[in-house]
Amino acid sequence: MADHPLWQFNVGSHSAVNFDRMLEAVVQRGGHVAAQKFQAWRSLVQAGKSGSDLDQLAKVNSFFNRQISFVDDVTVWGQVDYWATPLETLGQGRGDCEDYVIAKYFTLRHIGISPDRLRLVYVRARAGTGDAVAAQAHMVLAYYAQPDAEPLVLDNLISDIRTASRRPDLVPVYSFNNEGVFSGSPGVPDVKIGGIGRLSRWEDLLRRARAEGFE
Numbered sequence: 763m764a765d766h767p768l769w770q771f772n773v774g775s776h777s778a779v780n781f782d783r784m785l786e787a788v789v790q791r792g793g794h795v796a797a798q799k800f801q802a803w804r805s806l807v808q809a810g811k812s813g814s815d816l817d818q819l820a821k822v823n824s825f826f827n828r829q830i831s832f833v834d835d836v837t838v839w840g841q842v843d844y845w846a847t848p849l850e851t852l853g854q855g856r857g858d859c860e861d862y863v864i865a866k867y868f869t870l871r872h873i874g875i876s877p878d879r880l881r882l883v884y885v886r887a888r889a890g891t892g893d894a895v896a897a898q899a900h901m902v903l904a905y906y907a908q909p910d911a912e913p914l915v916l917d918n919l920i921s922d923i924r925t926a927s928r929r930p931d932l933v934p935v936y937s938f939n940n941e942g943v944f945s946g947s948p949g950v951p952d953v954k955i956g957g958i959g960r961l962s963r964w965e966d967l968l969r970r971a972r973a974e975g976f977e
Contacts, residue, residue, distance in 0.1 A: 783975030784849060792853035799829070799852045803869070810873040819905055822869050823916045823923055830865070831856045832918065845967045849974050859901045862918040864967065866903050867939075868976055879906045881944075882964075883937040887919070902932065938964055 781804060788800040806825050810818045833856040835844045848865040851857045863882050871877050880903065887900035904913040904926070913926050926932075936945045943961050
């Protein structure tokens with residue numbers, strides 16, 4: 763699994779967060795309760811800056827897996843597929859797999875993880891055994907210590923962070939970050955298939971996140 767082309771590495775860009783703009787947006791959206799959740803997230807970010815990458819990955823993964831309850835978009839947003847900003851997810855306290863990944867991605871970037879080490883990966887997750895095996899659409903976050911390193915996978919389905927080779931249940935389909943969308947197939951090098959405009963939900967999410975204070 764680790765040598766699958768779609769687990770391969772891509773270079774991204776740096777980002778920063780304006781806390782004042784974010785807090786204002788949170789208060790307007792969810793009031794006092796949402797502001798408390800934001801402050802807990804802010805404390806996580808500030809404390810995380812002094813740790814190693816692995817420490818940061820573990821803390822952020824655990825924070826969102828504990829703080830957010832898995833609920834589908836129809837229930838939360840009244841839409842079949844809505845990609846929430848981190849502040850929207852914190853304010854709701856609920857979200858689906860994309861929302862977990864997006865929140866972890868932006869949080870790790872601000873903590874200090876270089877964005878060129880992170881990629882959001884759309885996968886097919888296999889569940890069951892024998893004739894009962896089924897595959898469902900899912901999303902995880904991949905971290906690369908080095909460009910040629912085997913990635914670590916952050917997932918809301920399991921609590922621990924594992925290498926890609928220890929997640930044979932996940933089959934990568936495509937991946938993306940702020941630099942673009944990437945695809946490939948077994949035996950073929952990873953290739954960029956377009957800019958973020960090729961993935962309209964991601965482009966829209968980045969626009970809304972910038973409006974909230976993410977740069």
